[in-house]
Every structure is written in structure tokens, then in C-alpha cells.
Amino acid sequence: PSGSEPATKIVINLERLQQLPADKVGPLAxxxxxxxxxxxxxxxxxxxxxxxxxxSLAIIYDMSPGELTDQLIDWGVLPPEARPGQHVG
Ligand code: C2E
Ligand code: C2E
Ligand code: C2E
Structure with missing residues (x-):
């Protein structure tokens, strides 16, 4: 399968999570x-x-772990560095 790889180190930004609408992030929250x-x-x-x-969360969101990683980065819940192979800075 093509597409993004899942994050290996998952550090959720709880403050950002609280700012997002519950219909999007409810299960994760x-x-x-x-x-x-x-x-x-x-x-x-x-x-x-x-x-x-x-x-487990990817199953709940009906995505692959890599797709969920990208979604969480888009939401600002994970930092861009969470994407494997990404070089930041
Ligand atoms: P992982 O399972 O992917 O966990 C990643 C990080 O989530 C951990 O990094 C820790 O910060 C947090 N975490 C996960 N489970 C717990 C928990 O039950 N309590 C708390 N307080 N924090 C938790 P960390 O500690 O650096 O561990 C890195 C990896 O080492 C873990 O990745 C796992 O693969 C392994 N590991 C560490 N401790 C254990 C353990 O007691 N049992 C097992 N089976 N694996 C462990
Ligand atoms: P780090 O993993 O880069 O985490 C940096 C800081 O993020 C931590 O500073 C803590 O304030 C916060 N943090 C990260 N994950 C959690 C979490 O699940 N819950 C909470 N409440 N805060 C979190 P802190 O505690 O001073 O730790 C400094 C460094 O010490 C960590 O850097 C890590 O390298 C190490 N460390 C601390 N606890 C663990 C642990 O349970 N397992 C492992 N392997 N390393 C740990
Ligand atoms: P704890 O941190 O007080 O976690 C108690 C129980 O909460 C864990 O029992 C587990 O059933 C659940 N739990 C905590 N964090 C997580 C998580 O991130 N994901 C999931 N799925 N469940 C979680 P368990 O597994 O028997 O672990 C007992 C203790 O072993 C933990 O107490 C913690 O002190 C340590 N531990 C286990 N795995 C890790 C790890 O990866 N990293 C660190 N730093 N500690 C761990």
C-alpha cells in the first residue's frame, strides 16, 4: 500500500486537542x-x-495509521516531526 507512514513517537498536544470541534476529534479526545x-x-x-x-485509533477513524498520522498533523495535534522521514528545521 502506498501513502504515509505511521508516526513512531506519538505525543499528543492536549491544548490543541481541546480547541478542535468535538465532531472531528471526539473519539480521540x-x-x-x-x-x-x-x-x-x-x-x-x-x-x-x-x-x-x-x-486502535486508526480503526476507529476508518483510516490507515499513516493516514491518521497525517490527519493529526493537519489538525496540529501532532507536530510535523511526527511524520517518519520528515526533516524539519
Ligand atoms: P510505546 O508502547 O509506543 O509507548 C510510547 C510512549 O507512550 C512511552 O515511551 C511512554 O511515554 C508512553 N506510555 C505508553 N504506555 C504507558 C503507560 O502505561 N504509562 C505511562 N505513564 N506512559 C506510557 P517510553 O516510556 O519511552 O517507551 C518506549 C517504548 O518502550 C514503548 O513504546 C514500548 O514499546 C517499550 N516499553 C516501555 N515500557 C514498557 C513496558 O512496561 N512494557 C512493554 N511491553 N513495553 C514497554
Ligand atoms: P520527552 O519525552 O521529550 O518529554 C518532554 C516533556 O514533555 C516531559 O518532560 C513532560 O513534561 C512532557 N510529556 C511528555 N509525555 C508526557 C505525558 O504522557 N504526560 C505528561 N504529563 N507529560 C508528558 P519531563 O517529564 O521533565 O521529562 C523529560 C524527559 O525525560 C522526557 O523527554 C524523556 O526523555 C524522559 N522521560 C520522562 N518520563 C519518561 C518515561 O516515562 N519514559 C521514558 N523513556 N523517558 C521518560
Ligand atoms: P500507569 O502509567 O499508571 O498505567 C496504568 C494502566 O493504564 C496501564 O497498565 C494500562 O492498562 C493503562 N494505560 C496507561 N497508559 C496507557 C496508554 O498509553 N495506552 C493504553 N492502551 N493503556 C494505557 P499496564 O499496561 O499494566 O502498565 C502498568 C505500568 O507499567 C504503568 O502504570 C506504567 O508505570 C508502566 N508502563 C507500561 N508501559 C509503559 C511504557 O511504554 N512507558 C512507560 N514509561 N511506562 C510504562
């Missing part, structure tokens, strides 16, 4: 909130999640 709750990690500006969680 709920997933992140559940992980925060399980860890007791409520005070961060960012949240590191598992690569495996990206695959």
Missing part, C-alpha cells in the same frame, strides 16, 4: 482522556501514547 485517567496523569500539556494506540 475520549481516548486520550481515558489514558490520562488510567495513568492519573492530568496535568500535562502533552500526552505520550503507545504506537499500538495509534493503530
Amino acid at each position: 475520549r481516548y486520550a482522556a481515558a489514558i490520562q485517567s488510567q495513568r492519573g496523569d492530568y496535568n500535562g500539556k502533552v500526552l505520550s501514547i503507545r504506537a499500538e494506540d495509534l493503530r
Whole structure:
């Protein structure tokens, strides 16, 4: 399959996530909130999640993990550096 590769290091920008409309980011926002709750990690500006969680979220969004990576970068939820092979700066 062609297209983008999935992010390998997934660090979600929680402040950006809260600014986006719930009809777009609702499932992701709920997933992140559940992980925060399980860890007791409520005070961060960012949240590191598992690569495996990206695959679960891609199923929820009916995308490939690479497509979801691109979508999250477009939304500003992941930094552009999250795209593998991308050289920034
Ligand atoms: P668990 O999977 O049994 O992990 C138990 C503890 O192992 C975690 O407690 C954490 O201290 C440590 N741990 C496991 N994997 C990693 C890792 O990749 N990096 C780091 N730094 N530590 C790790 P914690 O954080 O209190 O999490 C409690 C439970 O919440 C976890 O039990 C798991 O069931 C769930 N959880 C936490 N974060 C995530 C996540 O990002 N994704 C998913 N799917 N579940 C998570
Ligand atoms: P880093 O991974 O580049 O993370 C930089 C900062 O982003 C962290 O500073 C923390 O303020 C924030 N951050 C990243 N992920 C999370 C998250 O899931 N929850 C919250 N609340 N904040 C997050 P901090 O804590 O001073 O850590 C500095 C560096 O220490 C990290 O840089 C990393 O290299 C290392 N580190 C900290 N915790 C862990 C860990 O659980 N596992 C590993 N492997 N490294 C860790
Ligand atoms: P990290 O702590 O730097 O861990 C990097 C990778 O090492 C993880 O990538 C995973 O492949 C492996 N790893 C670390 N600790 C464990 C462990 O206890 N059990 C297993 N089976 N593998 C482990 P992964 O899964 O993609 O996670 C990426 C980052 O997400 C972690 O970076 C950590 O910052 C965060 N994270 C993941 N799960 C948890 C968790 O349960 N609790 C907390 N506090 N952070 C987590």
C-alpha cells in the first residue's frame, strides 16, 4: 500500500486537542482522556501514547495509521516531526 507512514513517537498536544470541534476529534479526545485517567496523569500539556494506540485509533477513524498520522498533523495535534522521514528545521 502506498501513502504515509505511521508516526513512531506519538505525543499528543492536549491544548490543541481541546480547541478542535468535538465532531472531528471526539473519539480521540475520549481516548486520550481515558489514558490520562488510567495513568492519573492530568496535568500535562502533552500526552505520550503507545504506537499500538495509534493503530486502535486508526480503526476507529476508518483510516490507515499513516493516514491518521497525517490527519493529526493537519489538525496540529501532532507536530510535523511526527511524520517518519520528515526533516524539519
Ligand atoms: P499496564 O499496561 O499494566 O502498565 C502498568 C505500568 O507499567 C504503568 O502504570 C506504567 O508505570 C508502566 N508502563 C507500561 N508501559 C509503559 C511504557 O511504554 N512507558 C512507560 N514509561 N511506562 C510504562 P500507569 O502509567 O499508571 O498505567 C496504568 C494502566 O493504564 C496501564 O497498565 C494500562 O492498562 C493503562 N494505560 C496507561 N497508559 C496507557 C496508554 O498509553 N495506552 C493504553 N492502551 N493503556 C494505557
Ligand atoms: P520527552 O519525552 O521529550 O518529554 C518532554 C516533556 O514533555 C516531559 O518532560 C513532560 O513534561 C512532557 N510529556 C511528555 N509525555 C508526557 C505525558 O504522557 N504526560 C505528561 N504529563 N507529560 C508528558 P519531563 O517529564 O521533565 O521529562 C523529560 C524527559 O525525560 C522526557 O523527554 C524523556 O526523555 C524522559 N522521560 C520522562 N518520563 C519518561 C518515561 O516515562 N519514559 C521514558 N523513556 N523517558 C521518560
Ligand atoms: P517510553 O516510556 O519511552 O517507551 C518506549 C517504548 O518502550 C514503548 O513504546 C514500548 O514499546 C517499550 N516499553 C516501555 N515500557 C514498557 C513496558 O512496561 N512494557 C512493554 N511491553 N513495553 C514497554 P510505546 O508502547 O509506543 O509507548 C510510547 C510512549 O507512550 C512511552 O515511551 C511512554 O511515554 C508512553 N506510555 C505508553 N504506555 C504507558 C503507560 O502505561 N504509562 C505511562 N505513564 N506512559 C506510557
